[in-house]
Amino acid sequence: MAAVERPYPPGDYDVVVVGSGPGGLQTSYCLRRLGVRHAVLSRDDRPGGMFQRFPIFQRLITWTKPDAPVERGSREYEWYDHNSLLAEEPEAKALVPGLMDRAFDLPSRAEMEAGLAAFAERAQVEVRYGCTWESTRHEGEQIVLGTSDGEYRCRAVVFALGVTEPWRADVPGLEHAAHYVDTMKCDRYADRDVFVVGKRNSGFEVAQGILPWARSIVLGSPRPVQTDALALSALRVRYLHPYDEYARGGPGTYVIDVSIERIEPVGERLRVFTRGTTWDGALEFEVDDVIAATGFQTPLQDLPQLGLVTVADGRIPALTPYWESVSLPGVFFAGNASQGARGIGKRGAGASSSSVNGFRYNARVLARHLAERLNGHEPGREPVADVVSFLLRELTSAPELWVQKGYLCRVVSASDGTHVDEGVVPLATFLDSPGPDAFAASVEVDETGRIIPTLYVRRRGEIAEHQLDPHPLHEYESEPYRRHVEVLVGAYATRSHSAAPAISTVASTSSQVATRPSATTLSRRGANVHTSASSPRFDGG
Ligand SMILES: Cc1cc2nc3c(=O)[nH]c(=O)nc-3n(C[C@H](O)[C@H](O)[C@H](O)COP(=O)(O)OP(=O)(O)OC[C@H]3O[C@@H](n4cnc5c(N)ncnc54)[C@H](O)[C@@H]3O)c2cc1C
Numbered sequence: 001m002a003a004v005e006r007p008y009p010p011g012d013y014d015v016v017v018v019g020s021g022p023g024g025l026q027t028s029y030c031l032r033r034l035g036v037r038h039a040v041l042s043r044d045d046r047p048g049g050m051f052q053r054f055p056i057f058q059r060l061i062t063w064t065k066p067d068a069p070v071e072r073g074s075r076e077y078e079w080y081d082h083n084s085l086l087a088e089e090p091e092a093k094a095l096v097p098g099l100m101d102r103a104f105d106l107p108s109r110a111e112m113e114a115g116l117a118a119f120a121e122r123a124q125v126e127v128r129y130g131c132t133w134e135s136t137r138h139e140g141e142q143i144v145l146g147t148s149d150g151e152y153r154c155r156a157v158v159f160a161l162g163v164t165e166p167w168r169a170d171v172p173g174l175e176h177a178a179h180y181v182d183t184m185k186c187d188r189y190a191d192r193d194v195f196v197v198g199k200r201n202s203g204f205e206v207a208q209g210i211l212p213w214a215r216s217i218v219l220g221s222p223r224p225v226q227t228d229a230l231a232l233s234a235l236r237v238r239y240l241h242p243y244d245e246y247a248r249g250g251p252g253t254y255v256i257d258v259s260i261e262r263i264e265p266v267g268e269r270l271r272v273f274t275r276g277t278t279w280d281g282a283l284e285f286e287v288d289d290v291i292a293a294t295g296f297q298t299p300l301q302d303l304p305q306l307g308l309v310t311v312a313d314g315r316i317p318a319l320t321p322y323w324e325s326v327s328l329p330g331v332f333f334a335g336n337a338s339q340g341a342r343g344i345g346k347r348g349a350g351a352s353s354s355s356v357n358g359f360r361y362n363a364r365v366l367a368r369h370l371a372e373r374l375n376g377h378e379p380g381r382e383p384v385a386d387v388v389s390f391l392l393r394e395l396t397s398a399p400e401l402w403v404q405k406g407y408l409c410r411v412v413s414a415s416d417g418t419h420v421d422e423g424v425v426p427l428a429t430f431l432d433s434p435g436p437d438a439f440a441a442s443v444e445v446d447e448t449g450r451i452i453p454t455l456y457v458r459r460r461g462e463i464a465e466h467q468l469d470p471h472p473l474h475e476y477e478s479e480p481y482r483r484h485v486e487v488l489v490g491a492y493a494t495r496s497h498s499a500a501p502a503i504s505t506v507a508s509t510s511s512q513v514a515t516r517p518s519a520t521t522l523s524r525r526g527a528n529v530h531t532s533a534s535s536p537r538f539d540g541g
Pocket of ligand 1: 019130132336
């Protein structure tokens with residue numbers, strides 16, 4: 001039989017992507033669409049990354065709704081399908097819903113893995129499998145990656161390495177515990193007493209998985225469960241079941257605020273010594289198993305030694321808004337690790353960069369950034385005939401803005417009455433960089449969890465922020481909103497032609513004006529658009 005030729009042999013490329021999980025696949029797809037010469041390497045033997053194994057208890061936390069009020073495969077449908085990767089070709093779009101058995105609106109792990117494999121095949125994303133990145137060095141402007149197959153030289157590298165390497169807290173004796181990644185089968189906890197160290201995502205997932213099997217379960221960690229924050233997180237969908245049992249006084253399941261002082265073997269069992277953090281006292285538990293659900297890290301290899309700055313106890317790279325290392329130029333991250341870019345952090349819960357639904361958009365924006373920076377690629381900039389309708393449509397249904405809340409925005413530049421679509425960019429970049437007069441639409445969240453569509457207007461480097469009042473059905477294309485945005489756009493046009501320095505009366509009563517960095521402290525009342533379920537009313541004059 002003829003040997004199958006492996007793609008991307010060692011050599012020179014503009015970009016090298018490492019990883020064949022959803023982050024690597026999406027990045028490669030987007031780079032290819034823009035004609036960026038690149039290689040993709042993975043130590044795996046097939047596509048899917050982490051979803052080949054995790055979540056251990058086989059059910060995702062991100063939804064896909066196979067039937068929705070919009071057509072499957074349309075741009076609007078992406079908001080209903082948080083698990084498929086993005087493609088232009090109809091045969092590669094929205095693949096996960098077609099593979100679901102609909103037992104749940106959250107796909108199973110196997111359905112997700114199949115969706116990623118189907119994407120790699122139909123979108124023809126090639127990967128050099130079985131190739132491990134081992135070392136990194138700079139040679140002049142070039143980055144050189146040493147791999148199990150030889151050396152790759154590139155102008156930029158995109159690491160889509162995931163965040164699934166076990167991370168253990170510094171607790172004496174925790175080495176006696178299995179980590180989340182080692183638990184695998186829940187029936188092995190049948191009729192056993194289990195202590196789970198950690199009560200965040202993976203802690204609750206493990207506890208939920210073994211709830212029907214274990215004799216007793218204690219989840220312990222210093223910080224209290226933030227039920228208000230969890231109520232807004234994807235986690236609440238399933239994993240809060242153990243917390244619910246505890247909150248209702250269910251025997252045998254406990255969720256406690258303790259620091260773990262040490263863990264000692266006692267014959268076949270383990271003794272966990274704890275001290276209360278939100279209460280006075282100490283408790284000891286003798287259990288059959290301790291599970292360390294203490295989190296994960298990005299497998300950064302030698303990058304920290306090269307000067308890579310990290311956040312979150314060294315677990316995640318610290319990144320610029322375009323997901324480049326803040327300390328190593330040319331070193332970018334995609335996929336789950338793109339959460340290392342915090343954005344403007346203005347208000348409450350926002351972007352979903354650690355999940356497929358969010359980082360698939362980051363990958364598309366990153367690919368365009370790399371194409372422009374490395375190849376001088378000029379993106380097609382379409383004129384916008386009706387800017388008011390365009391902005392309102394984006395605020396109502398752009399999936400990029402609704403998923404990457406407060407992180408990505410849609411920009412329309414304005415010059416002499418002509419409007420041009422500048423595409424989707426990080427909001428922090430729009431606010432921080434000089435640029436032509438422009439509008440930026442973003443969807444943001446306040447500290448109470450209220451979703452607030454927001455329009456920024458940049459004129460001569462000064463930025464004004466205009467918040468629209470929330471609509472209960474999130475519909476912003478109706479008449480009151482149209483009139484309000486018309487006033488903002490009209491005020492711009494008037495000023496633009498007359499070069500009048502002052503902002504119009506309506507804009508100044510309904511908005512805030514500031515230049516960065518003070519934009520993060522803006523807090524005045526939003527626009528004078530009032531809503532009711534049936535007919536929003538415009539009070540702004
Ligand atoms: C327990 C758990 C549950 C999760 N549940 C969800 C969920 O329900 N929905 C969701 O959207 N997200 C979920 N996530 C987040 C999840 O990590 C991402 O959505 C997704 O898998 C990340 O994709 P990625 O491409 O960044 O990394 P991964 O899927 O982890 O892929 C990393 C790739 O990098 C490769 N790689 C790593 N090191 C090297 C090396 N040295 N050389 C060569 N290749 C290398 C790996 O082989 C792999 O191909 C979950 C995460 C965890 C930990």
